[in-house]
Amino acid sequence: MDPNADPQKSRGLSRRTALKGVGAMLGAAAFARAIAPLTEWTRDISAEEFVQKHYKELSPIDLEIILHRLEKDTKKQYGADVTIKDYKPQQGVKFGYALNLSICNGCRKCAEACHIENNHDRPSHQSYIRVFEMSKGSMNLEKGNAHYDHPVPQPDKFYMPVQCQQCEHPPCVDVCPVEATWKEPDGIVVVDYNWCIGCRYCEAACPYHARRFNWTKPQIPAVEINPNQSYLSNRIRPQGVMEKCHFCLHRTRNGRLPACLEACPTGARVFGNLLDPKSEVRQVLAHKRVFVLKEDLGLKPQFFYFFDV
Amino acid sequence: MNLSTTHTGSAAPAIPHWRNYPRFIGNALLDSVEGTWVFYIWMTFLTAIFLVGANAWAVQVRDGMHLTNMSDHVSWALYIANFTFLVGLAAGGVMMVIPAYLYHDEEMHDIVIVGELLAIAAIIMALMFVVCDLGRPDRFWHLIPGLGRFNFPVSMLTWDVIVLNGYLMINLHICGYLLYMRFLGQRPNPKWYVPFVFLSILWAISIHTVTAFLYCGLGSRPFWNTALLAPRFLTSAFVSGPAFIIIAIQVIRRAIGGTFGDGPIRTLVNIMRVTILINLLMVGSEVFVEFYTGGTHTSAAHYLYFGLHGQNALVPWIWSSVAMTVFAAILLLNPNVFGRPWRMNLACVLAFIGIWIEKGMGMVIPGFVPSVLHEVVEYSPSLLEWKIMAGIWALGLMLYTLAIKIAINVFRRSPLAAMADAKQAHTQPLAS
Ligand code: SF4
Ligand code: SF4
Numbered sequence: 001m002d003p004n005a006d007p008q009k010s011r012g013l014s015r016r017t018a019l020k021g022v023g024a025m026l027g028a029a030a031f032a033r034a035i036a037p038l039t040e041w042t043r044d045i046s047a048e049e050f051v052q053k054h055y056k057e058l059s060p061i062d063l064e065i066i067l068h069r070l071e072k073d074t075k076k077q078y079g080a081d082v083t084i085k086d087y088k089p090q091q092g093v094k095f096g097y098a099l100n101l102s103i104c105n106g107c108r109k110c111a112e113a114c115h116i117e118n119n120h121d122r123p124s125h126q127s128y129i130r131v132f133e134m135s136k137g138s139m140n141l142e143k144g145n146a147h148y149d150h151p152v153p154q155p156d157k158f159y160m161p162v163q164c165q166q167c168e169h170p171p172c173v174d175v176c177p178v179e180a181t182w183k184e185p186d187g188i189v190v191v192d193y194n195w196c197i198g199c200r201y202c203e204a205a206c207p208y209h210a211r212r213f214n215w216t217k218p219q220i221p222a223v224e225i226n227p228n229q230s231y232l233s234n235r236i237r238p239q240g241v242m243e244k245c246h247f248c249l250h251r252t253r254n255g256r257l258p259a260c261l262e263a264c265p266t267g268a269r270v271f272g273n274l275l276d277p278k279s280e281v282r283q284v285l286a287h288k289r290v291f292v293l294k295e296d297l298g299l300k301p302q303f304f305y306f307f308d309v
Numbered sequence: 310m311n312l313s314t315t316h317t318g319s320a321a322p323a324i325p326h327w328r329n330y331p332r333f334i335g336n337a338l339l340d341s342v343e344g345t346w347v348f349y350i351w352m353t354f355l356t357a358i359f360l361v362g363a364n365a366w367a368v369q370v371r372d373g374m375h376l377t378n379m380s381d382h383v384s385w386a387l388y389i390a391n392f393t394f395l396v397g398l399a400a401g402g403v404m405m406v407i408p409a410y411l412y413h414d415e416e417m418h419d420i421v422i423v424g425e426l427l428a429i430a431a432i433i434m435a436l437m438f439v440v441c442d443l444g445r446p447d448r449f450w451h452l453i454p455g456l457g458r459f460n461f462p463v464s465m466l467t468w469d470v471i472v473l474n475g476y477l478m479i480n481l482h483i484c485g486y487l488l489y490m491r492f493l494g495q496r497p498n499p500k501w502y503v504p505f506v507f508l509s510i511l512w513a514i515s516i517h518t519v520t521a522f523l524y525c526g527l528g529s530r531p532f533w534n535t536a537l538l539a540p541r542f543l544t545s546a547f548v549s550g551p552a553f554i555i556i557a558i559q560v561i562r563r564a565i566g567g568t569f570g571d572g573p574i575r576t577l578v579n580i581m582r583v584t585i586l587i588n589l590l591m592v593g594s595e596v597f598v599e600f601y602t603g604g605t606h607t608s609a610a611h612y613l614y615f616g617l618h619g620q621n622a623l624v625p626w627i628w629s630s631v632a633m634t635v636f637a638a639i640l641l642l643n644p645n646v647f648g649r650p651w652r653m654n655l656a657c658v659l660a661f662i663g664i665w666i667e668k669g670m671g672m673v674i675p676g677f678v679p680s681v682l683h684e685v686v687e688y689s690p691s692l693l694e695w696k697i698m699a700g701i702w703a704l705g706l707m708l709y710t711l712a713i714k715i716a717i718n719v720f721r722r723s724p725l726a727a728m729a730d731a732k733q734a735h736t737q738p739l740a741s
Contacts, residue, residue, distance in 0.1 A: 020342060027356055034364035041371035045447060054451075054458050130682070142605050142683040162682060171529065177466035178451040179458040195458075197451055198374075198444020201466055203384040207529030209682045212381055213444065216373030239373045240444025297528050 089186035102308035106159030113263030128245035164210035164245035165301030172202035362700010382686035390669025401550015402428035434705035532609035633663030
């Protein structure tokens with residue numbers, strides 16, 4: 001129906017104006033339809049979430065409220081009862097990890113344990129750990145293969161798991177435009193999943209392929225969700241944000257060991273406090289032939305590889 | 310702001326500028342949607358494409374970026390490729406300004422605005438590509454200094470935010486001021502724009518340099534980690550910018566009649582003749598370093614030009630780019646190029662597309678393939694990515710069309726126009 005349908009009365013110019021008006025209205029309506037999916041999306045984002053401040057600016061009460069809200073959201077969206085806490089770094093502790101390449105047999109139990117412990121997206125089999133099968137006689141990752149699918153260990157191979165190296169000078173932290181990721185006093189590099197804008201600059205900057213982006217909303221059946229969660233580590237991440245290995249800080253800051261270490265059947269993994277001279281990881285650093293990946297980049301990884309023999 | 314002028318062509322306005330300027334903008338906008346059928350068809354066509362893109366983006370935001378073909382291995386792709394290219398185009402738009410002001414090239418002055426407006430449209434497009442690349446556009450405010458947490462000066466991305474927005478402001482000011490003065494029928498006061506023009510020249514260099522630093526500052530990616538990146542960016546920008554403007558001048562000429570712009574086109578072609586060769590020289594020099602040295606650091610270049618382990622998605626892209634640029638260079642260097650406009654135009658189109666590929670598929674993607682742990686995961690854009698890209702380009706072209714129309718309208722109606730027409734009378738006998 002056209003209200004300006006009487007061409008006799010309207011002069012050329014005003015008809016043109018009317019047509020333009022109709023055009024503009026049609027355009028606006030079409031635009032509203034085109035971006036309609038946005039409204040479905042914003043329904044999931046509460047006002048509190050939208051205005052939430054950076055982790056470091058939250059008062060204890062703010063944090064309390066947020067943790068509570070996140071627990072409720074998890075119940076609503078995933079149907080699981082979970083506890084989300086916030087564990088702080090301990091004084092005099094700096095975590096280090098060492099991995100014995102002589103005995104790692106490439107079974108990928110660590111990657112599997114990470115997948116479960118950290119509530120990773122199920123369909124993509126996400127994990128913070130990738131295990132490379134390498135040919136004996138070469139340290140060249142170019143010849144490595146992360147997609148091996150045969151019984152392990154193969155006689156002419158050795159195996160090298162790679163995860164976040166918790167760099168002393170992390171480039172991922174430097175490049176983040178909004179300080180959504182930072183290094184904690186105990187050496188763990190964390191991400192505030194509620195502050196990250198998802199620009200993926202950190203992913204481009206990390207030399208160890210340690211960062212993972214949530215290309216979609218993680219899917220996990222309620223029964224499989226690990227209910228012991230924390231804000232900066234294994235709570236279920238929102239869509240569109242970055243995540244990475246956090247040395248299981250919800251465990252390790254509580255005196256427990258990382259899930260990947262507990263799962264390792266060979267005892268290849270050694271975790272501990274680098275500031276404690278008697279810790280096992282310090283013993284490894286003192287007595288074994290230790291190296292770090294890509295030492296030439298000067299990022300000082302806190303993740304060490306060593307050989308027994 | 311006091312915009313007092315020394316010369317007043319007509320009576321000075323009694324209305325204060327702060328009220329008159331919005332009126333001028335309003336008028337200009339209303340005028341700009343007035344046009345021929347060709348114009349309406351063009352705008353409707355662009356609107357349709359834009360809507361497709363807007364819808365694709367809304368779906369991407371709702372359902373997540375797994376709808377793109379990006380992955381944790383290739384985590385920046387078509388959007389950032391376009392962003393990089395457009396920053397170059399924006400810098401290149403200001404190419405026009407340099408000869409105009411440095412060498413007092415009078416004829417160039419008249420069409421400086423064509424380049425400045427291109428810079429504005431290109432920056433807006435570039436910023437839109439960044440927003441489309443964000444996983445969480447709702448948290449955009451975290452990037453606003455004062456409101457969010459701005460990791461300045463450590464993160465190069467914050468530098469980019471500053472220089473891009475600054476560049477946008479400077480160019481908006483220059484264009485707005487020049488057109489407003491025309492609208493008032495006054496001669497622009499050099500004090501209010503010449504310093505900004507020089508600033509915008511410096512700034513044009515800074516935007517592309519900072520954008521190059523985004524990449525070449527990453528020690529983890531040897532393909533980008535080269536000091537040649539920023540100079541290469543600038544050189545290629547000074548190919549793509551002039552190429553676009555040469556075409557734009559001719560389209561505008563078609564649309565409104567008149568013969569303006571022959572001198573500037575000549576100047577621009579001469580600029581391109583030099584820059585396109587320097588660009589090829591730099592490509593050659595990089596290729597030498599990569600292939601003569603060998604080793605794992607150069608596997609990205611191998612992948613790009615010849616493929617790696619039988620995977621070669623980028624090979625057709627880069628060779629088309631090389632072929633286009635070389636062919637464009639040959640066409641441009643031919644002394645006959647001015648006599649045969651189609652040759653010049655073909656050269657411009659080829660150079661433009663060639664650089665677009667080089668800055669995008671040829672620069673961004675090989676930074677990620679092979680990955681930092683030397684895995685080869687290939688990438689080619691998904692349909693959704695193409696849609697979003699087309700949508701942003703359509704919006705950019707719409708903005709550019711409207712902006713150019715506003716400029717033309719103002720120039721035609723201003724009382725100064727009579728003067729300019731008189732000056733041009735010998736070249737344009739039927740000026741109305
Ligand atoms: S390994 Fe990567 S993600 Fe981990 S701290 Fe280093 S740069 Fe950051
Ligand atoms: S993706 Fe998130 S954490 Fe990474 S740089 Fe961007 S905002 Fe920072």
